[in-house]
Amino acid sequence: MGEVTASLQRPVTNTGRSKLVRHVDSFEIQPPTPPSPSGVPRSAWARARRRVSRWHRPYTAVLLLLDFAAAAFASFTAIHTFDQARAGFHDADDDPTWFFIVAFALLPLGWVISLWFNGAYDRRYLGLGPDEYKRVIRSGVAVAATVSFLAFATKTDLSRYTVGTALLGALLLILLGRILTRFVLHVIRRNVGQAGHRMVLVGTLPECLEVYRSVTRSPAAGLVPVAIHITDGYAAARGIQTPIPIYAGRDVLALVREVGGDTIAVCGSASAEPGELRRLAWQLEGSGVDLVVAPQLTDIAGPRVHIRPIEGLPLLHVEEPTLSGPALLAKNLLDRVAAGVGLLCLIPLFVVIGLAIKVSDRGPVFFRQPRVGHEGRTFRVWKFRTMYVDAEDRLASLVDRNETDGMLFKMKQDPRVFSVGRFLRASSLDELPQLINVFKGEMSLVGPRPLPADDGDFLGDVRRRLLVRPGMTGLWQVSGRSDLSWDEAVRLDLYYVDNWSLTYDLSILWRTVGVVLARKGAY
Known part of the structure; x- marks a missing residue:
């Protein structure tokens, strides 16, 4: 880990990258480089070559x-x-x-x-x-x-x-x-870390760190932050741990060239001063560097955001979430039809799984538990039983070994799960009986995960999950399942509630196939 010097100007290595900064203790603001002219004269046919992003x-x-x-x-x-x-x-x-x-x-x-x-x-x-x-x-x-x-x-x-x-x-x-x-x-x-865009984040430190966390959640997106240029003063970053180097008082374009970047991301209110963002765009003309803006609209999908220019002022209009209408009726119809067909086709598999459960442990084949559904209505979810019949009695002795936060109890090596049940959980076959709940209209194929009915009143942001029916799979399941924290799971569920669409549902169903085959986060 590189030591922090008294100056923001880092020595450039052979690869053009600055050393990683973890703690920011002192800064010496450099005088800004005079900006380039407003616009770069060039031929209509000439285009600047991409600096780094040539994949x-x-x-x-x-x-x-x-x-x-x-x-x-x-x-x-x-x-x-x-x-x-x-x-x-x-x-x-x-x-x-x-x-x-x-x-x-x-x-x-x-x-x-x-x-x-x-x-x-x-x-x-x-x-x-x-x-x-x-x-x-x-x-x-x-x-x-x-x-x-x-x-x-x-x-x-x-x-x-x-x-x-x-x-x-x-x-x-x-x-x-x-x-x-x-x-x-x-x-x-x-796996290789190549074929991406190297980004320099510009804005206040909290806004830049929030954008950093968002873009690094998905390595497949290919957005790799390499530096932060703070605009709220060096004192705001003193003593704060940062995953990438922090700079202040620098010419942004010169900084991009120094760290080998190809994209500038303006975060949040960094462009609050009128005309500042426009002048930055002028400065980047002909440089081959991309300019993106990350506004303070978190967890809102693109189809809900529309640009409406009025007298040269681009206004971002945010549409309301689609919680009713023809699209919801089509979703309900698709759920019922798919669940009915699925139940008929899976009868032989259900019989085989039922016999395997009976051989492993004497007791019922199915496990039914009260869950909270649409608009707070309680229903009993259907699942194949994967634990011994005395699992609920043994829970009190295992509470201290809980490996997750939030409302659910999770253990990777839960002693209450028998061998066949462990296989059913790893392959997600224990969830198949929930097609009965889908066919009855209590659940959907895609939606937030149904939570136990005896775990609180779902106050605050969590209660918004109840605006849609819970699902057999969802954004939480395809993004990590039990490996995610409770706050992250809630964030993903709320994102789905506010931005769902039939196309998004089909995308999640497709991603579910890969997650189930990889057995990611299933235990």
Whole structure:
């Protein structure tokens, strides 16, 4: 751990990184470097090269090749699936060369062009969030519309089945390729620490630390804070432990170059002075450094935030959470149908698990416990029994060995769990009977976790969880489960309540599969 010197100017190492600072005890503010002019004269065709964040160039090149290959392979598959693939195509029988050029060159090229113009290769949307997939789907609609228009305009008689199969197959293959490349990117970011954005946080120390904690919760996002530039005076940071170096009184752009950054994140009220943020944006023109703003709107999802400019003033309008309406009715219908189908399909598995429980320990197959549900109504949750029948009587002797905080009792090696029950917990199979609660409307497939009915009155922020039905899985389950603290679990549950959507539910269900297979936080 590096020692703190009396000056904020750190010696630059060969890698361009400053030494890590843990305790801030004294500062010597350096005179700020004169800012660069307001705007940088440059050619309309010249663009500054990215300083450090160059991962997107090879990543985009791989996507281009995969997308073109996916579209060509989809055409090949469609042509060989239908015998009348070329029937009716203009001069296809006389000169099939033109047909193959269209199918294996022009159509895949059209896909790539459509993806490009719809922003599917924009580095802002690559590797994180649903926007990349939305733009791929939008590109597929554009390609289908263009093919239909050209066929109509040229009076070309195409095989509908062949064209439809080629377009739908290309869309599915391109989405699959995006999922796989994103998975590889996330693995590199988590395990290697590369292919990310090196950020310099600018603002007051509490705001910068809050942004630091938020962006480092998800290494897959690729946002790596490397330095903090405080704006509230060096005295505010005296003696405080910080995970990255702290600077003050420096020219921000010079600091970015010194620490090898490529992104400046303005945190909270750092830009409270009128025109300050605009001047910073001017200073960064032509530098190849990104500028992002982290406003004081925590735990609010992007779809709820809209920019409404009024006389040059960009106002952030925050929509109310969707707690009623057609979307909620669709969610309820999806829950009931999925639960009914799931129960019918899982009957054989239920029988096998029931027999295994009976062999392991004499007693009931199911465990039913009162839980608090929607709007505070109490219901009895269904689960496969994983503990011995005297587990509740033995709880008092184990309270001091609780390994988690908050309302729940958790132990990684709970002696009350029998062998089959330990397997059911690790594989999350003990949760499957909750499909009965979902079918009855007491729970949902996705939602906050249901808490025991005898653990308090759910006062304060925790009570807001009761605005939606509890779920079999949720944001807490896919983010760490029992490995998370109580405060973090509550924060995730409240985030879901305020920002849920059908798309978000499907995303959580998809992530649940990976978490269950990895057995992360299950005990």
